[in-house]
Amino acid sequence: MYGNLSIVDTPAGQQAADDPELLAAFEARIDRGEKIEPHDWMPAEYRRQLIRMIEQHAHSEIIGALPEGTWITRAPGFKRKMALMAKVQDEVGHAQLLYSAAETLGKPREAMIDDLLSGKSKYSNVFNYPALTWADTAVIAWLIDAGAIINQHTNAKGSYGPYCRALARICIEESFHLKYGYDNVVTLATGTPTQRAMLQEALNRWWGPIMHFHGPPDKVSQHTEKLVRWKVKMATNDAMRQEFLDTYVPKIWELGLTVPDPNLRKNEETGEWEFSDPDWDEFKRVINGDGPCNAERLAVRRMAEEQGRWVRQALRKPNHAYVAPLS
Template sequence: MYGSASTHDIPANAATGLENEDPIKLAEFEARIARGEKIEPNDWMPGLYRKQLTRMIEQHAHSEIIGSLPEGTWITRAPGFRRKMAQMAKVQDEVGHAQLLYSAAETLGKTREQMLSDLINGKSKYSNVFNYPAFTWADSNVISWLIDAGAIVNQMANAKGSYGPYCRALERICAEESFHLKYGHDAVVHLATGTPTQRRMIQEALNRWWPPIMTFFGPSDKMSTHTEILMRWKVKMASNDECRQQFLDMYVPKIWELGLTVPDPKLRKNEDGVWEFTEPDWEDFKRVINGDGPCNKERLAVRRAAEENGAWVRRALLSPKAKYVRPLA
């Protein structure tokens, strides 16, 4: 659902790590990518490619797990049995996406246990948008529609990338996300065409979520010093700004069509087809990414509790001496 370019940036001097690579193997590697071939786990790859892919896929997986939490809190409070069942199925899908992504990341050499440990300890990041609260049912609907829409923009591009296991996982994920997006759109339409109270509720939710949505794709390209090598290796298939512009092209008209107002007085499309908008608060973005958002501690506390509560199950499954104990009647 939630893979974002906002969390896997590399330092400006990271390309110097290529100095230690075999130039012949590096040239062959880049030629394969230029030809559109997929890189597989047992193929030779530069250390920097492996490192950045691991971090990118791992953080995508974390975003699926953490991203299910704000929506998960609305399963029991969703209006009506049908909505509850749909919300439950969606959350289950997101956790399944994390499973696919952790498996893809493991092919690069990092264990799932280490990835989850790094998440809980705050070493690994996840998409900044999930550090904000979902106050109402309408907040959950905006997440299901517009956050998922942003994720699909990212993931559809990266599904055409160079690393085979990640691309195959994304193909499955994007197919399921298309249903999630339709579910979210249906829920938003229901509120936007409902009673005055419902319309007010969805507009207020959109107002709350628009600033995080605009940071979802990561800092603007003019602030980035790492995009060139990631795109050359087809780790990223589109820049942050390209993804943001595509999202605005696709979804601002749909928002306006519902009679909703985008809370940005500067938002408009120029004659050249480029959207203008209020520049996001990137300092606030960095603060939230680094652990000081409204819900950072809460999100990690839930994940930490899940790991601790499930530890006995993992020990039992992994122990060679584990025996099946018949439950009491």
């Protein structure tokens, strides 16, 4: 699960200019729809942005395992317990695939984890919110995963081969998560009044984070034309948000649930969805560390890293050099 494509950092300083001939050949390959592979020449900025993006995606998967993971031990009944275990396991598996894809660009997994724990590297903002009830896990598995699928399907058409291949596999699993989440939501929506109320409250809580999911509106989002040309960034935040609303709001309404936004409606003339502007100051605050669960998420991750260190050290072979994997 991943969003926040919009967090594009600007280069810290002037970088050495790329060889114009190599750059032209590289861009021509991308124009022809070819994939760039790990040992191909690539501009330093392309490498840097991809590492940052894939790494953030990988972090989002392992941090994303935490809010739902805490409900594995409380899932009601064999069917849900089994499905939730498998779902969260998939997310951890996605992290593994993505760290491997990022490693092909030359940054080892340990270095990426270090940057996550130090706060240098970000992850999807939605996971800084708590899953307060069982119904929250249903809403996450349906709507957050749905948002992630839109994002990942789009990115799977990008230019970097290993990332695209990882995303293709991830999307197949995510579509099962979405089915699981929807089934769970339908069960609650058609269940007892208590179950229904629990679901509506969860949806109310998650609507803000869901609207934040694809990042700030294009008019304020800082992404460069170059990243679009290099097929690192594949679609605008607004376009992805519109696609999400167009597919899922009718389904939400169909279940008799309400969306906590009185201004949400589809403008039949433009075909675009209109909605109240989500609180983008909150979005920025949470990304920068001041959300309800930022500290807790990183603390859990840090604890797992520290407690497992002896195991990783016992596996280390001092004579083996680090080799970036091929994907």
